[in-house]
Amino acid sequence: MEYKKLNEEEVLNLEVGTFLNFGNGDVEEFLGFEDGPIYKVYKDGKAVDQKEYYALMKKSNGEMHKFYLRVLQGATIESLDTSIGKCAYCGLLRPESEMVSETIWINHGQRTGRYCKDKPCGGYAQMSAEG
Numbered sequence: 001m002e003y004k005k006l007n008e009e010e011v012l013n014l015e016v017g018t019f020l021n022f023g024n025g026d027v028e029e030f031l032g033f034e035d036g037p038i039y040k041v042y043k044d045g046k047a048v049d050q051k052e053y054y055a056l057m058k059k060s061n062g063e064m065h066k067f068y069l070r071v072l073q074g075a076t077i078e079s080l081d082t083s084i085g086k087c088a089y090c091g092l093l094r095p096e097s098e099m100v101s102e103t104i105w106i107n108h109g110q111r112t113g114r115y116c117k118d119k120p121c122g123g124y125a126q127m128s129a130e131g
């Protein structure tokens with residue numbers, strides 16, 4: 001899996017709609033920036049205003065949240081170049097490399113879907129299809 005860490009410049013130039021992997025099994029969509037508070041920082045002995053920005057993110061489940069932009073510049077945030085898929089069982093957005101195709105039987109027919117590779121989502125889908 002190729003992850004690329006974001007540097008400060010890349011964070012500031014993030015395009016709306018970019019998917020970011022937070023390493024917690026979920027992939028979140030970047031929705032844009034929002035103005036945050038202004039606070040004083042000391043530069044060369046003088047107090048200057050520094051504006052803080054929020055990054056707005058949307059989780060797989062549609063839940064929105066925001067956090068300080070500088071958090072996005074932390075080492076834990078990684079961007080994805082790879083394509084994103086959605087698990088047919090749990091609905092999480094995942095990089096395609098973290099998903100697997102599984103065929104399940106439904107009403108004497110079969111259906112192939114993409115499921116999380118590291119969780120038994122395909123098996124659960126089969127069980128729920130059997131009722």
Ligand SMILES: [Zn+2]
Binds near residue numbers: 091
């Ligand atoms: Zn899943």
